Amino acid sequence: MDLTNYEKKVLYGIVKFPNDNDRQLAERFGMKQSTVAAIRKRLKEEGYYRVYAVPMLQNFGAELMAVIHTNFNPVIPLKKRISITEKKIEAAEEIFFSIGEDDKGFSLSFAKDYTSIGSLNDIRTMTFGKLGLLEKEYPKEIIFPFSISKIYRFFNFAPLLTKIFQINDDEIENEQFFPVKNATLSRREMDVMCSIVENPEMPSKEMAEMLGITRHTIGRMKKKFMEKGFIKTIVIPDFEKLDLKIMAFYHVPLNPYKPPNFENDEMKELLCNEVVFLAVRRFEFSAISMHVDYESYKACKTEIMQRLKEKEWISTVPVVRTYSLNKARIIKDFSFPPITRKLILGRERG
Numbered sequence: 001m002d003l004t005n006y007e008k009k010v011l012y013g014i015v016k017f018p019n020d021n022d023r024q025l026a027e028r029f030g031m032k033q034s035t036v037a038a039i040r041k042r043l044k045e046e047g048y049y050r051v052y053a054v055p056m057l058q059n060f061g062a063e064l065m066a067v068i069h070t071n072f073n074p075v076i077p078l079k080k081r082i083s084i085t086e087k088k089i090e091a092a093e094e095i096f097f098s099i100g101e102d103d104k105g106f107s108l109s110f111a112k113d114y115t116s117i118g119s120l121n122d123i124r125t126m127t128f129g130k131l132g133l134l135e136k137e138y139p140k141e142i143i144f145p146f147s148i149s150k151i152y153r154f155f156n157f158a159p160l161l162t163k164i165f166q167i168n169d170d171e172i173e174n175e176q177f178f179p180v181k182n183a184t185l186s187r188r189e190m191d192v193m194c195s196i197v198e199n200p201e202m203p204s205k206e207m208a209e210m211l212g213i214t215r216h217t218i219g220r221m222k223k224k225f226m227e228k229g230f231i232k233t234i235v236i237p238d239f240e241k242l243d244l245k246i247m248a249f250y251h252v253p254l255n256p257y258k259p260p261n262f263e264n265d266e267m268k269e270l271l272c273n274e275v276v277f278l279a280v281r282r283f284e285f286s287a288i289s290m291h292v293d294y295e296s297y298k299a300c301k302t303e304i305m306q307r308l309k310e311k312e313w314i315s316t317v318p319v320v321r322t323y324s325l326n327k328a329r330i331i332k333d334f335s336f337p338p339i340t341r342k343l344i345l346g347r348e349r350g
Helices: 005-016 022-029 033-045 078-090 114-131 158-164 187-198 204-211 215-227 266-270 294-310 337-349
Strands: 049-055 064-071 095-101 104-111 140-145 150-154 231-237 246-253 275-281 284-291 319-324 329-332
Touching (some): 005 022, 005 049, 005 158, 005 231, 022 033, 049 187, 064 246, 078 095, 078 114, 078 329, 095 319, 104 319, 187 204, 187 215, 187 231, 187 337, 215 231, 246 294, 266 275
Antiparallel strands (some): 049 231, 064 104, 095 329, 150 275
């Protein structure tokens, strides 16, 4: 990773403060605005990060987020497995992220209800079963209904960058990412919201021309969506350019006799810097962590497991799977537009 200290600061700032402009980032880090602008341009052109507009679909018809993980019989190579599943499974609008290796894989989805996820998982199980891919077990579902779950980190890479770049920052946000609110949109707002999710960095003028409305209207709606929390911006850095080698996936059932206090957010104690995703319910959680090497993974896992055992929060063996980012294949790479269109525009038609 060939970045200067200034470039590391700017990349960290872009990830932590995705809605800041160049002037605001310059003020935060005591840099010239022109320097920030030049660095941002270079980082963008060289593919160091991507910007996503995450729709708050829990307010527009989505009842849950689902995490599904599977162990495979590696008799069929990953490439062939993907060629089969891309049309039957990965094409489903609900799935927004999916990754696989020869012997395992997991996906994340937003869904209107359990029927949507259950039907998708039936197709998944039938497909894998016919191919002889399953290792004596069905794909495992972890269901996080938004109304009774908390997602403390949703691909938040800022804490990880503080460690990789050795940046001191004690102000790390771990608040509920998907708060449930009542929300309604007009037909025009629906169209604009879907366009923002599909084109998060498109200038307002260009979007206005595409949709046939004024730039002022686009700007006003964008401001409304951000202020009301209808859309949240996240920035995901390029894994390879950060020299990230390992992704770890966790599914941990919690001790029903002595679970952590859900109301008091005790599960936040498990958030080491390398954890980029953490979704919890009263009696289970799922997490994803990212690491530059095996030692980093081992230290993070040890920290998590020690805390769970010290608090007596677990009573069964958790599922922990590691993915080599050199060998794994990202099958669906943070694709939010399909499920947004299905729920928001489809909701109006229905």
